[in-house]
Amino acid sequence: MNKKSMEPGTWTPLPHADADLERARSAPDTPQTRSATYRLAWSDEDFMTRRELRAVRLQLELLKPEMTLAERGIRSTVILFGGARLPEPGGEAWAAKNEVQKKNLLKNSVYYDEARKFARLCSQHSAQYYYREFVVVTGGGPGVMEAGNRGADEVGAPSIGLNIVLPHEQAGNAFQDVGINFRYFFARKMMFVRFASAYVVLPGGFGTVDELTECLTLVQTGKTRKIPIILVGGDFWKGLIDWMRDKLVGEGLISPGDMDLMTLIDEPEAIVDAIFDYYESRGFQPTRAERDRMLNL
Numbered sequence: 001m002n003k004k005s006m007e008p009g010t011w012t013p014l015p016h017a018d019a020d021l022e023r024a025r026s027a028p029d030t031p032q033t034r035s036a037t038y039r040l041a042w043s044d045e046d047f048m049t050r051r052e053l054r055a056v057r058l059q060l061e062l063l064k065p066e067m068t069l070a071e072r073g074i075r076s077t078v079i080l081f082g083g084a085r086l087p088e089p090g091g092e093a094w095a096a097k098n099e100v101q102k103k104n105l106l107k108n109s110v111y112y113d114e115a116r117k118f119a120r121l122c123s124q125h126s127a128q129y130y131y132r133e134f135v136v137v138t139g140g141g142p143g144v145m146e147a148g149n150r151g152a153d154e155v156g157a158p159s160i161g162l163n164i165v166l167p168h169e170q171a172g173n174a175f176q177d178v179g180i181n182f183r184y185f186f187a188r189k190m191m192f193v194r195f196a197s198a199y200v201v202l203p204g205g206f207g208t209v210d211e212l213t214e215c216l217t218l219v220q221t222g223k224t225r226k227i228p229i230i231l232v233g234g235d236f237w238k239g240l241i242d243w244m245r246d247k248l249v250g251e252g253l254i255s256p257g258d259m260d261l262m263t264l265i266d267e268p269e270a271i272v273d274a275i276f277d278y279y280e281s282r283g284f285q286p287t288r289a290e291r292d293r294m295l296n297l
Contacts, residue, residue, distance in 0.1 A: 017042075061187035065162070065180045069195065072178070073130075076197040077137040077160070078122050078275065080115060081211045082144025082232075083204030088112045111202045112147045114232060118200060118268035119151025119159065125272060131158050134197060134275070139163070139188075140172050140179055144202045149175035162188050193218060198228040198275045203236040219261055220254070225290035226261070228278050230271055234264050 015023075024040050027033045041047055048057065085095035089109045096102035119136045126134040136152045138145035140161025152159035153175040161176030165183050172179050182188040192211065201212050212231075218224040231237045241264070248254045265271050 058184055058187060061182055061184055062190060065191045066194065068178060068180060069160075072158070073132045074135050074195065076133045077135050077195045078198045078200065079192050079196050080119065080136060080138045080144065080148035080200050080202070081204060081208050082111065082115055082202030083208055084139070084141045084143040084145060085205065086112055086143040086203065088147070108203055108236070111144060111233060114266075114268055115144045115147035115202055116151040118271055119148040120155050121268055121272045122275075123152040123155050123157030123159070125276060126157060135160060137162060137192065138176070140176055142171065142173055144204065146173035146175060149173055149177075153177070162191055164188050189214065193224060196227060197279070198230065200230050200232060200271060202232045216258075216261055220258055228275050229262050230274060231262055231264050232266060232271065234266055237264065
């Protein structure tokens with residue numbers, strides 16, 4: 001009998017899938033067994049990557065990371081967004097296309113250290129909850145993402161990287177404790193939001209701005225519960241905030257109160273305090289209504 005069928009809570013009178021997969025692979029070598037049509041459908045990469053299977057692949061990309069977090073007992077996360085192109089202080093501005101960009105990337109490298117320090121502090125608080133609450137999550141790549149995973153790693157805390165297959169930039173950094181890879185942006189974005197207790201947004205490019213505005217939209221429309229959305233780098237974000245107030249609020253496209261969904265904070269210690277003060281006054285666990293929203297994501 002397959003060993004897994006004997007494990008407590010997992011008994012089944014039928015063989016487990018891994019056992020049948022091994023049997024299929026050990027079948028005698030014949031023209032029939034070498035045929036693509038003979039492969040078990042779910043272990044056949046050629047079949048699973050067909051366009052007709054897109055909906056199945058999307059389901060798997062949602063299910064695998066959710067199961068991964070559940071197996072580790074992770075109930076809530078703190079999401080760290082920011083640019084992949086920001087170097088570590090003293091590092092090379094590898095993404096610069098001209099001298100102006102080089103100068104600014106090197107100047108903004110301070111945000112690498114800010115992300116790293118914040119992740120250290122947040123992870124130390126997470127330790128009080130046995131790393132089940134407020135676990136640091138990044139996009140898994142270089143720059144600010146690397147800094148977030150690195151800060152958690154420096155205090156022996158687990159952190160998660162939600163990587164994605166891209167033609168450039170994205171390569172999983174070495175500091176993520178749990179690295180999950182995605183093909184579909186939709187599934188990756190879903191996992192950023194699914195267990196989030198706070199969003200911390202440092203300077204970045206289109207991807208960072210996209211993630212920021214999506215989080216604001218989800219909270220504004222009531223699709224997710226209201227949680228802290230903190231922008232780090234007042235000088236960097238000032239132009240965008242002024243434009244939102246002038247154009248979006250001024251022309252009636254959003255309500256004046258919608259601007260209160262975001263908070264500008266620069267110091268890592270103050271960011272951590274703001275997150276935990278928010279939950280201290282209302283409790284860490286979602287309300288019933290908030291839980292229903294989270295389940296419906």
